Amino acid sequence: MSVKKVNKTKIIEPKILKGFRDSLPNQEIPKRKIINKLERLFTTHGFVAIDTPALEYTEVLLGKGGGETDKQIFHFEDNGGREVALRFDLTVPFARFLAAHYNELALPFKRYHINKVWRGEKPQKGRFREFYQCDFDIVGADNAEADFEILSMMNTSFNKLGINNYTFCVAHRGLFNAFLTHFEVIDDSVEILRIVDKLRKIGEEEVKKQLIDVTKSEEKANAILSYITKLDNEGFLETLDRLSKLAGGEEEHTTRMKDIYNYLVSEGIEKHFTFDSSITRGLDYYTGIVYETFLDDLPSFGSVCSGGRYNNLASLYTKQELPGVGSSIGLDRLLSALEELDNSVIGKSSYSDVVIFNEDNTTYAYGNKIATALREEDLRVDHYLLKKKLNQQFKYAETNQIPFGIIIKDYDEAHHTFSLKNLNTRESFESININEAAKLIKQGL
Amino acid sequence: MSVKKVNKTKIIEPKILKGFRDSLPNQEIPKRKIINKLERLFTTHGFVAIDTPALEYTEVLLGKGGGETDKQIFHFEDNGGREVALRFDLTVPFARFLAAHYNELALPFKRYHINKVWRGEKPQKGRFREFYQCDFDIVGADNAEADFEILSMMNTSFNKLGINNYTFCVAHRGLFNAFLTHFEVIDDSVEILRIVDKLRKIGEEEVKKQLIDVTKSEEKANAILSYITKLDNEGFLETLDRLSKLAGGEEEHTTRMKDIYNYLVSEGIEKHFTFDSSITRGLDYYTGIVYETFLDDLPSFGSVCSGGRYNNLASLYTKQELPGVGSSIGLDRLLSALEELDNSVIGKSSYSDVVIFNEDNTTYAYGNKIATALREEDLRVDHYLLKKKLNQQFKYAETNQIPFGIIIKDYDEAHHTFSLKNLNTRESFESININEAAKLIKQGL
Numbered sequence: 001m002s003v004k005k006v007n008k009t010k011i012i013e014p015k016i017l018k019g020f021r022d023s024l025p026n027q028e029i030p031k032r033k034i035i036n037k038l039e040r041l042f043t044t045h046g047f048v049a050i051d052t053p054a055l056e057y058t059e060v061l062l063g064k065g066g067g068e069t070d071k072q073i074f075h076f077e078d079n080g081g082r083e084v085a086l087r088f089d090l091t092v093p094f095a096r097f098l099a100a101h102y103n104e105l106a107l108p109f110k111r112y113h114i115n116k117v118w119r120g121e122k123p124q125k126g127r128f129r130e131f132y133q134c135d136f137d138i139v140g141a142d143n144a145e146a147d148f149e150i151l152s153m154m155n156t157s158f159n160k161l162g163i164n165n166y167t168f169c170v171a172h173r174g175l176f177n178a179f180l181t182h183f184e185v186i187d188d189s190v191e192i193l194r195i196v197d198k199l200r201k202i203g204e205e206e207v208k209k210q211l212i213d214v215t216k217s218e219e220k221a222n223a224i225l226s227y228i229t230k231l232d233n234e235g236f237l238e239t240l241d242r243l244s245k246l247a248g249g250e251e252e253h254t255t256r257m258k259d260i261y262n263y264l265v266s267e268g269i270e271k272h273f274t275f276d277s278s279i280t281r282g283l284d285y286y287t288g289i290v291y292e293t294f295l296d297d298l299p300s301f302g303s304v305c306s307g308g309r310y311n312n313l314a315s316l317y318t319k320q321e322l323p324g325v326g327s328s329i330g331l332d333r334l335l336s337a338l339e340e341l342d343n344s345v346i347g348k349s350s351y352s353d354v355v356i357f358n359e360d361n362t363t364y365a366y367g368n369k370i371a372t373a374l375r376e377e378d379l380r381v382d383h384y385l386l387k388k389k390l391n392q393q394f395k396y397a398e399t400n401q402i403p404f405g406i407i408i409k410d411y412d413e414a415h416h417t418f419s420l421k422n423l424n425t426r427e428s429f430e431s432i433n434i435n436e437a438a439k440l441i442k443q444g445l
Numbered sequence: 446m447s448v449k450k451v452n453k454t455k456i457i458e459p460k461i462l463k464g465f466r467d468s469l470p471n472q473e474i475p476k477r478k479i480i481n482k483l484e485r486l487f488t489t490h491g492f493v494a495i496d497t498p499a500l501e502y503t504e505v506l507l508g509k510g511g512g513e514t515d516k517q518i519f520h521f522e523d524n525g526g527r528e529v530a531l532r533f534d535l536t537v538p539f540a541r542f543l544a545a546h547y548n549e550l551a552l553p554f555k556r557y558h559i560n561k562v563w564r565g566e567k568p569q570k571g572r573f574r575e576f577y578q579c580d581f582d583i584v585g586a587d588n589a590e591a592d593f594e595i596l597s598m599m600n601t602s603f604n605k606l607g608i609n610n611y612t613f614c615v616a617h618r619g620l621f622n623a624f625l626t627h628f629e630v631i632d633d634s635v636e637i638l639r640i641v642d643k644l645r646k647i648g649e650e651e652v653k654k655q656l657i658d659v660t661k662s663e664e665k666a667n668a669i670l671s672y673i674t675k676l677d678n679e680g681f682l683e684t685l686d687r688l689s690k691l692a693g694g695e696e697e698h699t700t701r702m703k704d705i706y707n708y709l710v711s712e713g714i715e716k717h718f719t720f721d722s723s724i725t726r727g728l729d730y731y732t733g734i735v736y737e738t739f740l741d742d743l744p745s746f747g748s749v750c751s752g753g754r755y756n757n758l759a760s761l762y763t764k765q766e767l768p769g770v771g772s773s774i775g776l777d778r779l780l781s782a783l784e785e786l787d788n789s790v791i792g793k794s795s796y797s798d799v800v801i802f803n804e805d806n807t808t809y810a811y812g813n814k815i816a817t818a819l820r821e822e823d824l825r826v827d828h829y830l831l832k833k834k835l836n837q838q839f840k841y842a843e844t845n846q847i848p849f850g851i852i853i854k855d856y857d858e859a860h861h862t863f864s865l866k867n868l869n870t871r872e873s874f875e876s877i878n879i880n881e882a883a884k885l886i887k888q889g890l
Contacts, residue, residue: 385594
């Protein structure tokens with residue numbers, strides 16, 4: 001395939017689609033940093049990478065045979081007449097993947113998946129039609145240990161990304177369902193879940209109004225409201241106790257939540273977790289613990305990491321029972337948040353740690369030797385490629401946020417020395433060697 | 446968006462599209478290893494990451510206003526009535542990106558881009574409709590230093606991936622064009638490039654036949670054949686000299702190639718490079734040096750890394766001159782090759798370095814502490830999540846190719862010891878501590 005030559009005078013406008021964007025280095029460098037940190041974290045915890053096609057059969061992604069297709073999906077008929085669509089999340093493809101491959105995998109199966117998804121939503125601030133998701137799940141273990149491991153991974157992720165102030169709001173869908181059954185609110189429970197889920201957005205009064213609409217009972221609406229309302233100064237286990245009683249002395253889910261909490265205490269991370277019974281996640285496939293994550297310093301930002309336990313996710317594609325628990329980080333949203341928080345881990349999007357200047361191509365081969373030696377010290381080294389005046393090269397370094405420069409104009413090849421310049425402080429270090437330079441650069445980063 | 450509930454008895458077949466595939470951990474783990482190694486290499490050489498949308502306007506990707514659309518492209522009309530297509534390479538989007546953003550960038554601009562592309566080609570062995578490409582380019586420097594830097598990066602890439610036997614076949618399109626002009630073969634030069642490019646595939650005789658068809662001259666066909674035929678025992682500079690003479694004593698491109706070669710010698714990597722004047726790359730946007738890469742141990746595998754210099758790539762989208770040089774690695778093809786070569790760097794696709802067994806959940810919290818400590822030693826540690834018999838857990842470790850296991854059944858929490866088992870040799874190490882375990886595991890990996 002090749003670019004077709006067109007009439008030389010006709011320039012095609014280099015426009016991109018609404019809701020899509022180029023990722024320039026100052027966005028892509030921090031994003032790659034986050035992805036690499038998370039990937040390192042997952043692999044050290046026994047989670048393994050998978051990938052699935054960006055394009056799948058529409059009926060497989062939407063879980064239905066035909067008829068009306070969701071407008072939020074990019075879908076089309078391919079050249080072979082197949083109805084195909086771009087994946088809109090990493091959860092549905094994972095369910096399909098499990099149904100197709102569970103025989104080839106040893107359970108419990110712990111996977112992570114970091115890649116793009118596409119949605120035809122109306123673009124708005126912070127919402128794009130193409131974005132990265134980062135999912136991690138454990139399938140084949142329905143116990144407190146698996147639930148805890150996902151929560152612990154979430155906590156470690158936030159630590160590794162240098163985020164200090166965050167709250168994991170957790171609840172239990174099984175317990176909530178037991179409560180609804182106990183109160184004989186059995187119809188339209190999905191509708192109730194979705195109303196409750198909006199508590200943060202629309203407030204108590206509106207939630208109550210909508211609950212009355214659905215339950216046709218002010219008493220039931222009040223009962224639900226009292227279940228989902230957080231009490232001040234109530235600890236995790238106290239809330240659990242109270243909700244358990246409201247659910248008629250429910251035992252199974254209550255015990256599970258107690259076990260999970262004990263593991264959090266044993267790991268010393270319980271302070272980041274709060275029981276928030278208004279969390280339901282809206283989606284009907286959740287059956288156990290559910291959670292959302294809020295950044296304490298950006299309270300209105302919304303959840304940046306959510307998920308829960310689902311015991312029947314793959315049931316659309318297989319009769320095999322595959323209970324799972326998992327979590328999903330919206331990477332692009334998290335990146336925006338980290339930028340707003342001036343996060344130190346993603347830090348500056350400097351292109352390199354040091355640039356070797358090049359006023360005279362006769363020093364180019366020698367400069368390459370310096371570059372190679374500094375790269376072996378794990379430094380990111382750029383070598384300027386044009387014969388230009390030094391002030392133009394300084395400008396290049398400034399635009400690319402490179403903090404150090406090496407000048408080898410009057411170099412002494414016999415002694416292998418050169419001078420190093422801290423481009424921020426303007427400090428110069430004359431006639432130094434590789435080891436000295438590496439040390440100074442590392443100190444200054 | 447949520448998965449719609451369907452009639453419980455109807456199972457949707459978890460099928461995927463022809464030419465697409467799931468990437469299971471035993472494929473995805475080595476692929477991630479390759480990507481991470483290359484990414485580390487690029488960033489230490491001053492190359493920065495960018496990304497572009499998977500979906501673009503069809504006319505932007507195909508470089509034309511309308512009419513017949515290439516059948517190899519996945520294209521469709523989106524919900525907003527726009528003609529859109531999935532990118533089929535990373536070169537065209539880069540040209541569009543440069544035209545849109547060159548004002549925001551400091552030149553020379555060195556970028557890498559590793560991501561998926563899609564083509565509707567007929568699927569066949571080793572050819573898929575979705576695959577990863579890895580491109581790296583330098584834009585804004587038309588000199589031997591930039592050409593050399595790309596060649597040097599290619600060489601370092603192969604080193605870092607543990608590939609020892611490879612040959613970079615290089616040629617110069619400018620020199621070839623000078624030769625054609627000198628021989629008054631000026632019409633249909635693109636057609637001639639494509640015929641010459643097939644020499645490896647179709648052989649000398651068929652190339653000659655096709656060249657006669659196009660040039661209408663056996664003399665010219667013979668001249669071209671003598672230009673593109675490699676002579677035994679002829680060194681790089683000798684070939685260059687001979688070709689330069691065939692091109693009527695051409696100077697500019699000859700000097701460039703000499704300078705590049707001198708840098709290769711100065712870096713001590715010239716033995717991997719051979720002048721192969723039959724390399725043309727077929728595409729009409731190349732203007733200078735061109736290259737393909739062959740694995741000496743898989744001679745029929747075809748090129749795994751190709752590219753060249755183009756001085757007008759972005760001219761479809763801007764009047765700004767943006768000379769560039771770059772290279773593209775077909776990651777999925779390279780991965781297949783490395784698997785065939787039993788490459789040591791991608792190595793085994795083990796899920797973890799060690800698994801902590803779990804016969805009894807009462808040791809789970811203690812096991813977590815061991816896991817955390819070993820992870821701080823940079824080890825990949827899995828913690829088995831179910832209460833199962835040890836032989837079933839051994840089986841899990843075997844399927845996931847995990848070489849070490851830790852047993853804490855009879856653990857002594859006061860002394861923090863446990864036993865370690867080498868699952869390949871069946872050797873056991875009793876009552877050891879974290880440091881001892883970390884050392885033994887690292888030795889055994």
